[in-house]
Amino acid sequence: MGEPFLPAEKAKLAQSSVLLIGCGGLGSPIAYQLAAAGVGRIGLCDMDTVDLSNLQRQVLHFTTDIGRLKVESGAAKIAGLRPEVAVELHPVALTRENALELFARYDLVIDGSDNFATRYLVNDACVLTGRPQVHGSIFRFDGQITVFHPGSGGPCYRCLYPTPPPPGSVPSCAMAGVIGVLPGFVGSLMAMEGLKLLTGRGNTLNGRLLIYNALEMDVAEVQIKRSPACPICGESPTIHELIDYELFCGGVGE
C-alpha cells in the first residue's frame, strides 16, 4: 500500500517526455508534479499570458507574472523545483497543421485545455500518432478525468463524445465560474495517471471515467468502452487526418 517510485521507475521517468496542453488551472499542478517526480522532458503548449483572474486557481503563476506568457512563467517554476528537467516552450495555438509533428516528439500527451475544439484536436492527433492521452475537465464544482489509449484497448474521446455540444450550450469558466481548488484535484489526478503511463506501473484510468463533485466530496467511477463505430478508432474509421475543429465545434472557442 502507498508505495513510492522504485529506482528503476525513477530512471524511466528521467528518460521520458510529456507534452502538456495548457498551463492554466489543470496544467498548474501537473507541471509542478511531473517535475517533482523527475520527468526528463516537459513540453508546455499554451499561447496565453497570465491574467489576474487566473490566479484564484492557477498556482503555477504569481502576481508578478501577470502579462507574461504562461509557458515562460511555468518554465521558471519548474526550474526552481528541478533544474535538470528539459522544458520546451510552445507558445503557439495547437492547430491541425502543427499537432501531429508536435505530438510525435513526446511519449505522452496530457490535455489540460478548456475548449471542445482543442479536445477533439488533441484526441485525433493522439489516435493518429498512437500517443496515450490523459484527459480532464472542470466545471463549477465538478470534474471528470480518464485516460484515452485505443492502442491498448481503451476508448478515445470520440467514443465517449461522438459529437460536440451545440455551440454556446456549455458556458466557459468566465461565464459559469469555477471553484479555485477544483483544478487542483483534477490536475493532480491527471499527473498521477501520467506518471503511471510513463512507468508502466499500476492500473490506469484507461476504460474508467472518474466523476468528481467537490461540494459533496464524492468520486464516482463509470466504465467506458471503445465504440466499434468510432469514426477515428473504430472498426472502419472515416477520419484519417486532422480536420477543421473550429468548424466541427461550430466555430466557438469555449
Next chain:
Amino acid sequence: MSLTEQEILRYSRHIILPEVGGRGQKRLKAASVLVAGLGPTGSAAALYLAAAGIGRITLWDPGILTPADLEGAVAHDRSRVGLPRARSAREPLAAINPEAEILVLDRESDVAAAIPEYQVVVATAGDWRDLQREALRHGVDAVFAATHGSMGSAFVYKPGHPCLACIPAEKALAAGLRPEGEGYAIAAAAGVIGVVAATEAVKLILGIGSPLTDRLFSYEGWDARFRESPLSRRHGCELCGVE
C-alpha cells in the same frame, strides 16, 4: 470587510458562483487558517488556500527544507534548501496572493497555543493528538490529511462529530494518520489529498456542501481508487469523551 476592485477581478470566477458570490469571497478574506506541516500534503493545501483568497494563513513546520522534500512537496524551491520549511513555503503563497497575510511559526512548541486564533486548522503533520485536543477545547474545525507514497486520506473534525481519537488505531494507521506524520510521498498523490484538505477548509468557511465529517476519504494512486469509510464517535473516547 469589503473587496477592492482588484480583488473583484482576481476572484471573478468565484464571485460568479452562486455558492460563493461576493459574500462568500468576503468570508474567505475574513478567515484565518492554520496549516500544520508544509510537507507534500500541507504544501499543496497551502498553495490553493492562498490562491482561493483566505485572508490570513499561518504556516507551522519546525522542519528544515531538504533536497529530498522537493520530490514530494511543490511549494518549495531548490534555492531555499536549508531554510525552515514554513518560511520556504511562505514565498510562493505571498507571490500568488500579496494581499493575504501569510505568517510563519517554526518552533515545535508554537502550534497548539496558536489554535484558538483560527477558524480552521489543516493538520498534515505534528502531534496530531495535541492538535485534535486543542481543536476540541476551543471548538475549532480541523481537517486532518496525510499522504504516504501513493496513498492518502483526509477527514474533517467538527465539534460534536467523531474526532481523531475516535478512529480505531489500526484504521488510523492504515489511513496514514500516523503519530510520526508524513514521510515520502509522490507529489501528485499528495496533491490530490492536499487539495481535498484545502477544499474542505474552503467549504467549512463558506458553509457550503457536505463536509468530510463522519467519513474517512482515501485515495490510492497506483490503482486510482477512492474509498470512503464511515466514522462514528467512540464511547469513552479519551479526547472527546462520550460516556
